[in-house]
Amino acid sequence: xxxxxxxLLGFVSLLNGPQTxxxxxxxxxxxxxxxxxxxxxxxxxxxxxxxxxxFLVSAFLAASLSILWGYGGILSLGQAAxxxxxxxxxxxxxxxxxxxxxxxxxxxxxxxxxPTIFAAIIGxxxxxxxxxxxxxxxxxxxxxxxxETFMLQTANPDVYSIGKAMLGGSNGLRPASxxxxxxxxxxENVAEFNGRRIEFYYFVxxxxxxxxxxxxCMLNSSFGYLLVAIREDPDRTATFGYDVRLxxxxxxxxxxxxxxxxxxxxxxxxxRVDPELVFGVSANIMVVIWVAVGGRKDLTAAILGAITLEWxxxxxxxxxxxxxxxxxxxxxxxxxxxxxxEGIFIFLGNRLGRLYAHSAAFISRQEDS
Amino acid sequence: MNLGTELxxxxxxxxxxVAFLILSAIGLSIIFGMMGVINMAHGxxxxxxxxxxAYSIQSGVPVPIAILFAGIGAGxxxxxxxxxxxxxxxxxxxxxxxxTWGISMVISQLFLVLFGPTMESLRTPFSSVKxxxxxxxxxxxxxxxxxxxxxxxxxxxxxxxxxxxxxxxIMFVVAVLLIAAIWALMxxxxxxxxxxxxxxxxxxxxxxxxxxxxxxxxxxxxxSALAGIAGGMFxxxxxxxxxxxxxxxxxxxxxxxxxxxxxxIAGLIGSVLTLGGVQxxxxxxxxxxIGFVGMIAAAFLILLLMPTGISGFIxxxxxxxx
Numbered sequence: 001x002x003x004x005x006x007x008l009l010g011f012v013s014l015l016n017g018p019q020t021x022x023x024x025x026x027x028x029x030x031x032x033x034x035x036x037x038x039x040x041x042x043x044x045x046x047x048x049x050x051x052x053x054x055f056l057v058s059a060f061l062a063a064s065l066s067i068l069w070g071y072g073g074i075l076s077l078g079q080a081a082x083x084x085x086x087x088x089x090x091x092x093x094x095x096x097x098x099x100x101x102x103x104x105x106x107x108x109x110x111x112x113x114x115p116t117i118f119a120a121i122i123g124x125x126x127x128x129x130x131x132x133x134x135x136x137x138x139x140x141x142x143x144x145x146x147x148e149t150f151m152l153q154t155a156n157p158d159v160y161s162i163g164k165a166m167l168g169g170s171n172g173l174r175p176a177s178x179x180x181x182x183x184x185x186x187x188e189n190v191a192e193f194n195g196r197r198i199e200f201y202y203f204v205x206x207x208x209x210x211x212x213x214x215x216x217c218m219l220n221s222s223f224g225y226l227l228v229a230i231r232e233d234p235d236r237t238a239t240f241g242y243d244v245r246l247x248x249x250x251x252x253x254x255x256x257x258x259x260x261x262x263x264x265x266x267x268x269x270x271x272r273v274d275p276e277l278v279f280g281v282s283a284n285i286m287v288v289i290w291v292a293v294g295g296r297k298d299l300t301a302a303i304l305g306a307i308t309l310e311w312x313x314x315x316x317x318x319x320x321x322x323x324x325x326x327x328x329x330x331x332x333x334x335x336x337x338x339x340x341x342e343g344i345f346i347f348l349g350n351r352l353g354r355l356y357a358h359s360a361a362f363i364s365r366q367e368d369s
Numbered sequence: 370m371n372l373g374t375e376l377x378x379x380x381x382x383x384x385x386x387v388a389f390l391i392l393s394a395i396g397l398s399i400i401f402g403m404m405g406v407i408n409m410a411h412g413x414x415x416x417x418x419x420x421x422x423a424y425s426i427q428s429g430v431p432v433p434i435a436i437l438f439a440g441i442g443a444g445x446x447x448x449x450x451x452x453x454x455x456x457x458x459x460x461x462x463x464x465x466x467x468x469t470w471g472i473s474m475v476i477s478q479l480f481l482v483l484f485g486p487t488m489e490s491l492r493t494p495f496s497s498v499k500x501x502x503x504x505x506x507x508x509x510x511x512x513x514x515x516x517x518x519x520x521x522x523x524x525x526x527x528x529x530x531x532x533x534x535x536x537x538x539i540m541f542v543v544a545v546l547l548i549a550a551i552w553a554l555m556x557x558x559x560x561x562x563x564x565x566x567x568x569x570x571x572x573x574x575x576x577x578x579x580x581x582x583x584x585x586x587x588x589x590x591x592x593s594a595l596a597g598i599a600g601g602m603f604x605x606x607x608x609x610x611x612x613x614x615x616x617x618x619x620x621x622x623x624x625x626x627x628x629x630x631x632x633x634i635a636g637l638i639g640s641v642l643t644l645g646g647v648q649x650x651x652x653x654x655x656x657x658x659i660g661f662v663g664m665i666a667a668a669f670l671i672l673l674l675m676p677t678g679i680s681g682f683i684x685x686x687x688x689x690x691x
Contacts, residue, residue: 075467129672129673134466135626142623146661146665149658149661289471326474327474329474330472330475331475333471334471337458337468341464
């Protein structure tokens, strides 16, 4: 009994731990309220699922860059490369397996695994060569742009097709109508999550909460401590006997898996994957903007950054002057880097935490006297 | 086509690609070498230069002066950028990378809004002068009249003859002159001395009374001006769009990194000669795409073998042989 209790406490402390912001009743209380509101949003608050589904998918990508750059200290300017690989893999496997199985289990799995394997190869070469941080950042961008250029010239279906799927050059993966939505289950008992519908919203929201809590546990485990140690001082961490390169490779793979998951979900959401949208410069820079503006060194802040900025971007593009949307995004990035370099939500969180601590201290002092 | 013609063709392409790499990388290399800042908005400074050149030429300014204007315009833009934003990010490599990327996005989108998606293409200077080689001609430089006398009715050259433009060779000459000028500036002027002192040891230089902050601003302006000149020269060969520079930023970055920052002029020369060769070879053998991939692969290999770049490797060899 006591043993079980201590395990439960251990789990709670992993959720609370020092590497992620937010602990105690105030945070978890507002977290619960927030989650409840999110579940009620489409039915009671008039939020349109087909609009916000995109933001939820972006949150996975933001989480991926946050753990890589914010926690591991490895900046990648090409995180969308894994997003794109995941998206293409989901599409290709989905198109080919649909007739045989009627579900997307394999496509979903491959959409996560293939980017991870790819990251393991690239990462092994980069980290074991002890490539400097800036070079890693730009090399990833270059890789993403190389994928874009390659995919753009795959218009000829005789050469560039994998089974029934044609890569389709600048038109994106074809036949687009055959790209399945995320579907789980066998035979008659299948659950299909159409990307424009409310089911997909509930599915992705639940997945996001699960991934969020899981990542919190990971970041507060000894692995998370190691990540932060490497970010702060890789040489000192190495003198403690840890293989820095191996841990960098591990976090690179985890981040790639998350980005691949986001890519799979996005392909399933719109039944489309297009080289310029997934591998291009603006796809890559947007991820960096979400995470840098929200706050790279905290998972919650990065996810909130992605959702709010995507919301704002949609509002800007639909409210008359779409051409200014990217200028505003870039401007926000520059301003935040100058004024609150740690990111908006970390800045606000710290303020709030200090305020709360002050008032708590004030109350306890009053009780004393 | 005989061997001589083929060799000349190869040499011409090599010179062409070396000139492109030198011009696009020289400004970035000064900024990276001096301040350790990777300027992701480098391509946008080139784009500003291209637009200044285009507007100057359209309003009747002669080409060389238009390109000079491009340098001045981009230089001013660079100094403004440095004073407002970049000076807060020295010694923060990754943050400077991110913030300059943001600047690049803002500038290119702003130009898209202000000037539209494309500009009217400019005429390449001396485009009527051709260098001809091979066939019965051997070697000849012809003007428009001689050239039209040579081609048949459908505009084809006689068998075995290849024609090349003169402007590419002018670009190469300008690139070489710019390197020499920068070398002389760093070696013989007072500014060069102060700049090198700042590069070696900024704290000591500051203690000795050099205003390092001003040196940084001027150096950034100089690098930007060189980017503007490069953009102006490229504007005469390619169509100008707000996203014109982005392709060059990546190539310039690769060139600079392979060169290393130990001695940026020697590094730049070594780097463009190697990478230009690889690019020309692979483009000739396969395709432009493979040429670019080959260049990146070569850069990666060089970095694995010489982590501090070519110039760092040279310094290392020198230090060992002493």
